[in-house]
Amino acid sequence: MVNGLYIASAAPGAGKSLVVLGIVDALHRHVGRLGVFRPLIDGSENRRDPVLSLLRRRYQLGARQCRGGFPLTAAVTGLVPGDQGELLTAALGIYGRMSRACDAIVVDGSDLRGPDPGREFELNCLLASNLGLPVVAVVGGAGLSPRQTGQAVTAAVRQFGAARCSLLGIVANRVRPEDESQVEAEMGVSAAGVLSYVIPEVPGISTPTVADVASSLHLRSMWGSNEWDRDIRQLRVGGMNADDFLVTLASGDLVVVPGDRTDVILACVASALSPDLPSPAGIILTDGLRPAPNVVKLLERAPFPVFTGKADLYSTAKRVSTVRSEIHTGESRKLAAALGIWSRKVDEAELLEQLALPRPTAVTPLRFFNDLIERARHHKRHVVLAEGEELRIVRAAEILRRRDVCDLTLLGKAATINQLAAVHGVDLGGVHIIDPAAAPDRERFAREYCRLRTHKGMILERAREIMLDPAYFGTMMVHLGMADGMVSGAAHTTANTIRPALEFIKGHDPHDVISSVFFMLFPDRVLVYGDCAVVPDPTAGQLAQIAVASADTAARFGVQPRIAMLSYSTGQSGAGTSVEKVRQATELVKAARPDLPVEGPIQYDAAVDAGVASAKLPSSVVAGKATVLVFPDLNTGNNTYKAVEHSAGAVAVGPILQGLRKPINDLSRGSSVEDIINTVAITAIQAQR
Structure with a gap:
C-alpha cells in the first residue's frame, strides 16, 4: 500500500495528460491534501509548465502542493549515469518536503518529446525507482493495429521491469474505438498480473481547438469573439473566389485567408450570421495584411475569433495542419471529454484500492461539486432542460454530455438551438432536442393535463396552449416517466418553474409540504x-x-x-x-x-x-x-x-x-454554466432514489 505513484509515458504521443488528469481528479475526491510533482517540466525556468498550471488552477492546489522540478533541456536528458546524482537528490528533496504537506502525491513524468526520447525514458524510470513509487505506464495506440498495440504493451512491461520499476498499472490510450475489445484481449496476455485499461480515441480530445492553434502559432487575437475553446472540424484555405469558397465551407472549419481577401472574409461573417448557413470556428488573416476599416468594423462583431499573422498563406496553413491537440490548452469542454471517457473506461475503485488513502476531513466546494458529478453518473438518469434556446443551457448541456453525467433533452426549436450551438462552437451530439410546438406527444400531454385539472375547470383547448410552455411540457415528461427530472429557471421566474410541479407532480402525500x-x-x-x-x-x-x-x-x-x-x-x-x-x-x-x-x-x-x-x-x-x-x-x-x-x-x-414525487429544480436567472451543471447533477442524484 502506497500514498503516491509515478505516471510515465512508454513512448512519445501516448496522451499521458489524460491519465494524469483522470488520476488527479480521482484522488482529489478521496484524499484531504493532494500533491502533484512534475520533476521534469516542459519549458524554461521563466515559463510556467502548462500541465502544472492547469492542475494548480483546476484543483486549487497551493504552492506546497503543486511543484515543478527542472526544465527539460538537452543538458538534463544528456546526463550520463554518473552525473545524475545531483538531479536525483534534488528531486528526492522536493518530494520529501511535499510529503510532509500532502496525504498523496501524483508524480507526472515527462512526455518524451525531447531530442532523445530514449534517454528521457531512462531518466523517468530512474526517478520512479529512486522515489520508491509504483508506475502507471501509458502506451499510445494511435495509428497501431491491436496486435501492434499489444506488442507495445509487452515492450513497455519489459522495459519498466528492466529498469527495476514496480509497475502498478498500464493504460493503452488513443486506441481506435472499433479495436477496443481486441486490444483488451491482447493486454490480457501482454500485461498479465498488472492492472490494465483501454481508452479509445475521443474526437473531443484529439481534435485540435482554436486555442491549440492560437497557442502553437503565437497568434494575435484582433477582433470577433473571445471564445477560443472551439473544435476545428477541418482547415479551409481561402484561396478561391467567395462563391466557390462558400460551397466548401462547413461549420467548425478554421479559415486561413490573406488579410486583403475582402470577399472571402465578408462571406465568412455573413455565413456565420445567417441561420441556415455554416459558421466557421475562426479566421486567421495571413501575410501581415490588415483589412479595410469598414471590414474591420464587421469583424469586430464576428461571432468567431479573428487572428492575424505575419506569415504567408502557405506557411500558415502548413503550420496549422501540424498542430497537436493539448488538454492543457482546453477549457471546460476538452476537460469534460477527458474526464468523461476516463470514468467510463477506468475502474477507479480497483485502482485506488492499491493506494493508502486517508479520507478527507473537510468538504470543500470543489470536492463537493466533483462528488456530485461522480454520484450522478454512477446511476445515469434522464434530465430535461426546459430552456434549450438559452446559451448557458446549451453550453452546460455539452459539458454534461461530455462528462457522461446524465442523458439530456433540451426543449426548444431545433433550428434555433443548433444555430446557437454552431455560432458558439458547441457540440450537441448525443443531446436530444424536442420542440413542444411540433412534438407528437403534445396532444397526449394536453389530454393528460386536462384530466388532471378537470376539477379546476380545465378544457382541452386551453390545455393544448399550456403545453406550449416548455416548463409545463418538461414537467409532463417527468410526470409520464419520459424523463426522470427537470431543471428550469435560467431565463424564467421561480414561479414559472415550480407552478407546474405543484399542479400535477406534487408530493407522495397530499399533505406533504413542498x-x-x-x-x-x-x-x-x-x-x-x-x-x-x-x-x-x-x-x-x-x-x-x-x-x-x-x-x-x-x-x-x-x-x-x-x-x-x-x-x-x-x-x-x-x-x-x-x-x-x-x-x-x-x-x-x-x-x-x-x-x-x-x-x-x-x-x-x-x-x-x-x-x-x-x-x-x-x-x-x-x-x-x-x-x-x-x-x-x-x-x-x-x-x-x-x-x-x-x-x-x-x-x-x-x-x-x-x-415532490419526482425532482423538479429551479435555477437563478443569474446562474452560471457551472451552476447549471451542478443543479442538473443534483437533480439526477435525486432521481436515483
Whole structure:
C-alpha cells in the first residue's frame, strides 16, 4: 500500500495528460491534501509548465502542493549515469518536503518529446525507482493495429521491469474505438498480473481547438469573439473566389485567408450570421495584411475569433495542419471529454484500492461539486432542460454530455438551438432536442393535463396552449416517466418553474409540504439552509416537515444532519409567538424522527459557533455543530442565505426543491454554466432514489 505513484509515458504521443488528469481528479475526491510533482517540466525556468498550471488552477492546489522540478533541456536528458546524482537528490528533496504537506502525491513524468526520447525514458524510470513509487505506464495506440498495440504493451512491461520499476498499472490510450475489445484481449496476455485499461480515441480530445492553434502559432487575437475553446472540424484555405469558397465551407472549419481577401472574409461573417448557413470556428488573416476599416468594423462583431499573422498563406496553413491537440490548452469542454471517457473506461475503485488513502476531513466546494458529478453518473438518469434556446443551457448541456453525467433533452426549436450551438462552437451530439410546438406527444400531454385539472375547470383547448410552455411540457415528461427530472429557471421566474410541479407532480402525500434548501459551501464545510425559496410563513407542523425533509436531503448528499431550528431566542431565554412556533416544531421533529439530532429554538451563532454554544447550550449535541439550519419563515431564510453568500464568500447552490414525487429544480436567472451543471447533477442524484 502506497500514498503516491509515478505516471510515465512508454513512448512519445501516448496522451499521458489524460491519465494524469483522470488520476488527479480521482484522488482529489478521496484524499484531504493532494500533491502533484512534475520533476521534469516542459519549458524554461521563466515559463510556467502548462500541465502544472492547469492542475494548480483546476484543483486549487497551493504552492506546497503543486511543484515543478527542472526544465527539460538537452543538458538534463544528456546526463550520463554518473552525473545524475545531483538531479536525483534534488528531486528526492522536493518530494520529501511535499510529503510532509500532502496525504498523496501524483508524480507526472515527462512526455518524451525531447531530442532523445530514449534517454528521457531512462531518466523517468530512474526517478520512479529512486522515489520508491509504483508506475502507471501509458502506451499510445494511435495509428497501431491491436496486435501492434499489444506488442507495445509487452515492450513497455519489459522495459519498466528492466529498469527495476514496480509497475502498478498500464493504460493503452488513443486506441481506435472499433479495436477496443481486441486490444483488451491482447493486454490480457501482454500485461498479465498488472492492472490494465483501454481508452479509445475521443474526437473531443484529439481534435485540435482554436486555442491549440492560437497557442502553437503565437497568434494575435484582433477582433470577433473571445471564445477560443472551439473544435476545428477541418482547415479551409481561402484561396478561391467567395462563391466557390462558400460551397466548401462547413461549420467548425478554421479559415486561413490573406488579410486583403475582402470577399472571402465578408462571406465568412455573413455565413456565420445567417441561420441556415455554416459558421466557421475562426479566421486567421495571413501575410501581415490588415483589412479595410469598414471590414474591420464587421469583424469586430464576428461571432468567431479573428487572428492575424505575419506569415504567408502557405506557411500558415502548413503550420496549422501540424498542430497537436493539448488538454492543457482546453477549457471546460476538452476537460469534460477527458474526464468523461476516463470514468467510463477506468475502474477507479480497483485502482485506488492499491493506494493508502486517508479520507478527507473537510468538504470543500470543489470536492463537493466533483462528488456530485461522480454520484450522478454512477446511476445515469434522464434530465430535461426546459430552456434549450438559452446559451448557458446549451453550453452546460455539452459539458454534461461530455462528462457522461446524465442523458439530456433540451426543449426548444431545433433550428434555433443548433444555430446557437454552431455560432458558439458547441457540440450537441448525443443531446436530444424536442420542440413542444411540433412534438407528437403534445396532444397526449394536453389530454393528460386536462384530466388532471378537470376539477379546476380545465378544457382541452386551453390545455393544448399550456403545453406550449416548455416548463409545463418538461414537467409532463417527468410526470409520464419520459424523463426522470427537470431543471428550469435560467431565463424564467421561480414561479414559472415550480407552478407546474405543484399542479400535477406534487408530493407522495397530499399533505406533504413542498419546500427548498440551499447548499451553502464554505471553505471547510457544507451547511444546508431551509426553507429559503418556497413557503412564506410555515406553521409549526409545516416547519417540522421542512426540517425533516432538509435533514434527509442533507444525508442524501453526504452531509451528516444535525438540525438547528432557528429563532431570535436560544433555549428558554425568550418568548413570543415566533419562538413558540419554533419550539413546537422542534418537539414535532423529535416525535416524528427520534433518530435525528435536533435543537430549538436556537440562535444562529449558537448553532454554528462552538464557543457561543458552550456558553448558551453546553450539553447540546447540536449546538456549535449544526449542519442543517431551518429558518422560521421565508423572509428570514431568503435574506440570510443572500447575506451569507455575498458577505461571507460562501457558494450557494439551489434552491433544491424537496417534497415532490419526482425532482423538479429551479435555477437563478443569474446562474452560471457551472451552476447549471451542478443543479442538473443534483437533480439526477435525486432521481436515483
